[in-house]
Amino acid sequence: MSCKKWLLVCLLVSGVFLALYLTYSPMTKWFQVEKEPQRYPVAKRPSTEAPTEEPFQEEPGMYHVAYPRKYKFIIDQPEICEQQKPYLVVIVPVPPWDVDARNGIRKTWGEQKVFGDKMVLVLFLLGLHSGNDEEMLQERLRNESQQYQDLLQSNFQDSYRNLTIKTMVMMEWLSRKCQQATYAMKVDADVLLNMNNLIKMLVSLNTVQGNYMTGLVWYESPVIRDPSSKFFLPYDVYSKNTYPPYPLGMCYIISVDLPQKFLQESKQIKPIYIEDAYLGICLERLGIVPIKPPNIEQFVVKPPQYNRCYYSGLIAVLTENTNQMTSYWLDIHSSSQPC
Numbered sequence: 001m002s003c004k005k006w007l008l009v010c011l012l013v014s015g016v017f018l019a020l021y022l023t024y025s026p027m028t029k030w031f032q033v034e035k036e037p038q039r040y041p042v043a044k045r046p047s048t049e050a051p052t053e054e055p056f057q058e059e060p061g062m063y064h065v066a067y068p069r070k071y072k073f074i075i076d077q078p079e080i081c082e083q084q085k086p087y088l089v090v091i092v093p094v095p096p097w098d099v100d101a102r103n104g105i106r107k108t109w110g111e112q113k114v115f116g117d118k119m120v121l122v123l124f125l126l127g128l129h130s131g132n133d134e135e136m137l138q139e140r141l142r143n144e145s146q147q148y149q150d151l152l153q154s155n156f157q158d159s160y161r162n163l164t165i166k167t168m169v170m171m172e173w174l175s176r177k178c179q180q181a182t183y184a185m186k187v188d189a190d191v192l193l194n195m196n197n198l199i200k201m202l203v204s205l206n207t208v209q210g211n212y213m214t215g216l217v218w219y220e221s222p223v224i225r226d227p228s229s230k231f232f233l234p235y236d237v238y239s240k241n242t243y244p245p246y247p248l249g250m251c252y253i254i255s256v257d258l259p260q261k262f263l264q265e266s267k268q269i270k271p272i273y274i275e276d277a278y279l280g281i282c283l284e285r286l287g288i289v290p291i292k293p294p295n296i297e298q299f300v301v302k303p304p305q306y307n308r309c310y311y312s313g314l315i316a317v318l319t320e321n322t323n324q325m326t327s328y329w330l331d332i333h334s335s336s337q338p339c
């Protein structure tokens with residue numbers, strides 16, 4: 001055999017190897033034409049302010065809520081934040097029929113609007129009432145709204161099991177209509193707030209960077225597996241044994257950049273009916289940890305016996321009802337001996 005033949009075979013073999021190498025080597029990517037990256041179908045960006053993605057259209061079942069992002073505000077205060085430029089906007093979820101709770105707050109901790117150079121805005125958030133007296137109640141609500149201009153009513157069915165919807169429409173309202181505020185707070189109607197102490201606390205915080213949520217933060221709160229409990233949640237709905245940290249729903253404070261982030265994240269997480277735990281799940285996915293307030297003992301969910309001076313130092317304390325809340329507030333603010 002001649003040398004030439006061997007040379008030819010060698011060249012052929014090495015050619016084959018080179019071809020194989022070029023096909024499978026990761027280096028090859030460098031000199032291949034860049035493939036068009038996979039794209040999601042380009043949906044038209046929402047031109048209106050309403051979010052257009054509606055991921056959870058199906059029947060919500062027992063443990064989720066119907067949140068198709070289509071609810072509308074039928075009573076609204078669209079300009080109020082623009083006009084008043086509040087430092088803090090306080091939103092109180094309350095059933096439509098509970099005018100006593102609203103009046104109780106209006107004449108106690110909701111009355112004072114100005115604290116030094118800080119404005120506070122208190123608004124009540126309602127859903128729809130259903131029942132025989134529906135129309136009559138709706139007319140009363142319109143009257144009440146004209147008189148006080150502090151009602152927000154969305155057109156979902158108001159019920160205890162639907163509280164997460166209320167929280168989410170609150171987030172919608174805050175993100176669209178109240179970016180002027182620095183902080184937003186959700187507080188239940190049976191909570192006694194001490195606004196002076198609250199504002200003092202907020203002013204002392206340094207949260208310019210946002211992503212801030214505080215309140216009575218619970219860590220490692222167990223998921224309740226007892227079917228007779230009000231907060232029961234089965235494994236197939238949430239499989240972990242504990243919830244991520246979240247502030248108790250009785251009252252929490254957020255920086256106003258958060259509502260938009262909650263709305264965005266909630267597209268990926270089907271809303272469960274336990275509203276505060278749901279926000280905790282969203283926070284975890286956002287990589288945000290809720291922070292204890294400077295003095296967590298100022299937030300009390302199981303209060304001891306009433307004591308004027310003790311209550312005067314608190315920020316938020318749960319009471320049994322509007323009457324109790326009102327009488328405590330009047331006592332704290334009466335001009336008897338200072339504490």
Ligand SMILES: *[C@@H]1O[C@H](CO)[C@@H](O)[C@H](O)[C@H]1NC(C)=O
Nearest residue numbers: 136137139140141142143144
């Ligand atoms: C609402 O206000 C109008 C005008 O003040 C009054 O005539 C009407 O009776 C009120 N409706 C209810 C249900 O209170």
Ligand SMILES: *[C@@H]1O[C@H](CO)[C@@H](O)[C@H](O)[C@H]1NC(C)=O
Nearest residue numbers: 066155156157158159161162
């Ligand atoms: C929650 O609200 C939705 C929308 O209004 C309604 O269809 C559903 O019946 C409500 N659920 C409860 C438990 O009230």
